[in-house]
Amino acid sequence: MKTNKIGSKKKRLPNPKRVFLYFLLILFVFLTLLPLWSAVMTALKTQEALIYSNPIQPPIKPSLDAFGTAFNELRRPILNSLMFTILATLLSCVLGSMTGYALTKVKFRGANTIFLFIIIGIFIPYQAVLIPLVQIIIELGLWGEISGLILTHTAYGIPICTLLFKSFYDSIPDSLINAAKIDGAGIGNTYLHVVLPLSVTPFVVTAVFQFTQIWNDLLFGLVLTGAGVSQPASVALLNLQGGFVTAWNVQMAGTLWYTIPSLIVYLVLGKYLIKGFMTGAIKG
């Protein structure tokens, strides 16, 4: 499909143009990875080794001290983040799937209007809802609680989840739905027995997308938990910096700890994340 766009099909000899092409590609790889590489090298050094070495040089005697120190500070916040991220991801996926199904496969007037009304939520700047949001969460008694974050992330996740599921359900042929209807299945049963079994891919795509979004969030954590015990990892990372003003090795180690879960998701399920990015971009 992608072969033979430009030039010939013949196997290429290393000509200067090709060499230059790969030189550029590798240069960009270097530029892309430099900050991460340097973070790993810095995190593996002790405070003294840091002073006497270049930040991109590997350490002579790698030390895991910085990782240990950072982990002690971040253990609780990382667990918090895992908890609300996983739960809010699941909830927003289930709601998005139901909405996407109802808006595509149940034919009713106004479905498109409702769809637009929902997906505008993808674009709104969170600053525009921040003060009322904090008030609502305080009123509900959920300020400083993990459940407050779960509710918030679920609610603001609905628009993008609806979009992702809808664009997938658009591609399920109506004949399948109609066949179920003729057999006497109602909307609920059709969803459970026909649509849901076909939804593995969109569930993975949306879940990976949402996991990344929620895990990466800073703003909601900042205004909804303060310095309490339910602090997310992103917020705790800020405080880590307060405690060790110049301890760059600990700061980098903490940053890496915080990156690991989303990095694993990306490396294992990157294909699905890419799909989510594309659907979100082209239609959104």
Place this chain on the structure above:
Amino acid sequence: MVSIKKIITRDKISTILFLIIPIVLVIIFIYICIIWNVVVSLSDWDGLRPSYDFKGFGQYQKLFTNEIFLTSLWNNIVLILIFVPGSLVMGLLLAILLDQKVRKENVFKLIYLLPFTLSFVVTGFLWRWMYNVRVGVLNTLLESIGLGFFRNDWIQNVDWAMFWVCVVLIWQYSGYMMLIFLAGIRSIPESQVMAAAVDGASGFQMYYRIIIPQLKAPIFTGFVLLLVFALKAFDLIFILTGGGPGYTTEILPLTMYKEVFRKKHFSYGSAIATILFLLIMIVVIPYLYKTYRREK
């Protein structure tokens, strides 16, 4: 036997059941919150105790004579002017490079996209270390390869701080743009490319004349997404510079956050948020309208 009427009512009820929770959440957390935010901006809530006495548009008048607000607005514009074209060009460049039947294309793609999957919190800390003046990565690296005269105070430089912030954002967003453009390039019918090749178009010419003009849709999409993001950007600048030095990298979302959560100027902060919301809607509503019409 179940009557047709019963089925229809049953279907109606289940449709409502399917949509009720998401719609209620969207109404409360998006629409009511936005309206409530406007109400706050018209009130005199300035301090710890909520107060909703109607005070009119005073806060908005205050905004347009306030130097920090005007600086933030201007910085937002500068950010857009550097970051949006920068990411588009870099994304296009990466997409074109990867379109040359590159070996291990997927590995390159995965690496280029990696920054986009990182949290802005992570990016913020990584680049603070990169930009650190005394012992940071860039300065030491330049020194060690004999380019010490390029040593720089990066984001601490009053004139250039915003530029270096944009560099970080371009670093993070190029891979995403590459993805969008690559999909666009690959969806151009092969026959057109072949025809152009027969006509003797090659290399640069091919892209300049045949391929790039056909990327209007993805470029437009990318443009809108970047623009919206540039208006909303908060986390990265919050961590990387905190708006400094001075107010040189302060942008609207950051000003709003500081006014509300540090100074407790609730109605003033919500006025900034309203302006921000309007700016974004000016971009998004035509975009959604266009996409929506295309789908019809």
